[in-house]
Amino acid sequence: MPSPLGDKMRTLRKQKRLSLEQLAELTDSSKSYIWELENKDVPRPSADKIGRIAAVLDVTSDYLLSTETSSPDQQVLDQAFFRKYQGMPEDTKKRLRQILDAWDNDE
Template sequence: MLSDKIRELRSIRGLSLEQLANMVGSTKSYIWELEKKPEIKPSAELVSKLAQALNVTMDSLMDESKENDRDVVFFREYKNLSEETKVQLMSILQAIK
């Protein structure tokens, strides 16, 4: 559900309700309602802003399947890392396997 995805992605990104609301030009109370009341249907414009703020595509945000939300965020963040940081991250991953 959209409400679950917004809450999960906001949590993954470490954003408060207020921070996300400010990023998308909304209110903390409306973001809370979106997360708690699945029957609320935001406008396409707001969904677009939420997707951008949460660093996912609109399709991913609207997709009913919950799989891979964390992976999507991880790989988007990974793409922006320096090559040196990517090498360090790979070393860490190999060490904890």
């Protein structure tokens, strides 16, 4: 029986149009391990693995592990975006800041 973690992973993976194999590759996991997380009540996956999966699915680890929320709210999406932003090369960050500045000047 799938856990809330598994249900969230499957839903988000499908929304991103990723196969089990693609998600496994992007998270340095095996396809069978991702399948087990999605379809069985796997006891305590590692924090590292959950972190990698959350990063690829653009959510937070807390969201994936939470039993209280079934879809990510704006705060979860913002936190995931900020984490992605922090890992970007400095030139990409600079371009994004320029885009945001241009939008601010349009108002």
